[in-house]
Amino acid sequence: MLLGACGSVGSRQIKSERTNYNLAVQETEDSQLLLNLVRLKYHDTPVFLELTGITSQSTFESGLSNGDPIAEIAQPPSLIWKPGPNLTFSAQPTVSYMPLHGEKFAQQLLAPIKIESLMLLYRSGWSLQNILQLCVQRLNKIENAVHASGPTPETAPRYEDFASIVSSLVKLKHSGHLDFVYEAFPTPKDATRIVLHVSPTAFHLRHVQDLLKRLNLAPGKEHYPVTYSLVEHGGSAELDHLEVETRSLQGLLYFLSQAVEVPDKDVKDGLVTVTRTADGGTFDWAKATQGLLRVRSSATRPPKASTKVQYRGSWFYIADSDLVSKSTFSLVTQLVSLQSGDSARLTPVLTLPVSR
Template sequence: MGRSLPSLGGTGRYGNGGRYLVTALLSAGFLFLGGCQPIGPAHLQHDQLAYSRALGEVQKREMLLNIVRLRYGEPPAFLDTTQVIAGYNFSRSFSGGYYGYPASAVSNYLFGSGTLSQAENPTITYQPLTGEQYAENVVRPISPTAIMPLSLGGMAIDTLLRLTAQSIDGLSNVRGVGPFGGGSVRFYLLLHDLRQLQLAGAMTVRIATDDASSSSGKAGKQGGGGSQGNNGGNGGSSGSSASSGEHIYLVLTATADSNLQAIQGEVRRLLHLDANAAEAEIVYGPYPKKEGQIAILTRSMLAMLTQLSYEMEVPEKDVRSGRTLPTIGQVGIESRPEVAIHSGKNAPDGSYVSVYYKKCWYWISDTDFRSKEAFTMVQVLSTLAATSHSGGAVVTIPAG
């Protein structure tokens, strides 16, 4: 009879179960390699939000730092993140086998190896704001046609105008430095009345693209007079109606509430409008050029940030040493600034945004909703002012 050779499983260390071990090894390898799934969707779900949050935090800190720098006599600097490219490399490999010897061999053995590697290589591109773009985005006043529609989105009109308007029909907002900051009491009374009407739905803003001939017929009691040429003096860096023919109107909507009617009457009186005016065109400038218009002299981003800087809290020793000027103690009829910025030697707990500048911390409290809302408005206005800005940050995530 012939002599038979032992099977692959043989009588070695693994006995007759060797074939099962081979099967298990091959199965594990196939699972290891076959489990490769596209990594793009998984990274997109995580990284898009992660980069968005990171960019948002950086923009908040940059804005707060510029406010602090202005307080200490330094110019603001803006560095835009123009592009974010996140590249990923992912690889797997597996090898293995089973050696089986005749019964006389010392042993049978199973072997295998695998590798897994992953790498991320983000590239972030920054662009400083300089030259004409700096003048357009930071130095030039923002047009009322860009500011007023924000109230339609729910932004408080009193906060919005306190931040952006230097004067309304000759009624002056707080300006410059000093213990009280100046400002007309009637300016703040007007803002208070407008806010009450906004909350009650008795005031709104209307946007139109009327030409000079059609809008001139709205003068008088409707208060919609003014031509495109008048708006050509907007001087704002964004939303200029001189080129688009866009007009913005303050509308006092009809109401049967006697209290709201009284407030509307006071608004008309403060704005020198006709007693029956239902709406009035808003134009840029210190005073209206035609009867029935509302003139708003708006601020630039630089003026807005400078004003906020002189309302912030700074260490008293910095004032005594001459490093900076005293903080404005009273803003109009308000006892607090629109954005309350605190200072201290130690890092704050639970801040909305904070920065470290020359051995001192500056922050906005996370529990101060009014300051957070106003600070958010400042960021929105900064974006609106950037008319000559190239496209926003581009996030590219190649994955395959």
């Protein structure tokens, strides 16, 4: 019976511990990302720790104890005891971390996000509008808050034309008139490329013609290959391809850090940069980020937050009911994983026993 009890306790403990560790990893990963966004808003240095392993050593001890007395005998004086089982279980988890830094990680952080990664996310079901708005800073020279890919700029960015074009792209995509697709083209290895496909039946539509004109694309073509280029083209000649300039992973994090709402006291103390409009007013960054993320701040611990972190004496959090921000946060987490890959482990791993 004792062996059976041990087996039962062990199986229940495995289920419980696995769930608890899973939740803890998810919560700490989200907290680290949020913390680094807040750090960037304050012009502080972000730090990334990778969880490299969790091990847990479990110990079972079983035996018999005297239990409680059930009878007393007068002659000779003695007690009759009822023996009972004695089960003891203990678990000692050990967590290992590795700080991410060095040349390889810096290159991953600063390298432009791959167009193939964006296409992978798009074909997996993520919103085209969100992907373009977050990760692309130029479409054929049309800017999307380019200077927000670094520390908070002092002057308001240009983003209106880009946002309007992305909105038109999405509407025409939903209407079935165009889409981003893979196209096979003849090479020695039968490679594929990403193209903006325009349905021939939509060539004559005014909205399609207007979009192509705004993107400076030559009309009447069915496929416009998507390329990455930093080359500035002179003149106004129409293009037969769509040039996409993506943000780097660091640029994406800087861009999203503009969505952090800072306590008024920190603004007055000059701890963050205040972006000004042309008339001297305070620029509303929710317009440039299209409301895709909102990080609120509070003097007290927020009661209903999906992710929260305490920094510089204030709490920063994403409200649990803010589904748009939670979705954006999940998208960024996947982008971080895609862009980071396997970082070279050139530094010692920090291993910590966890007290129970």
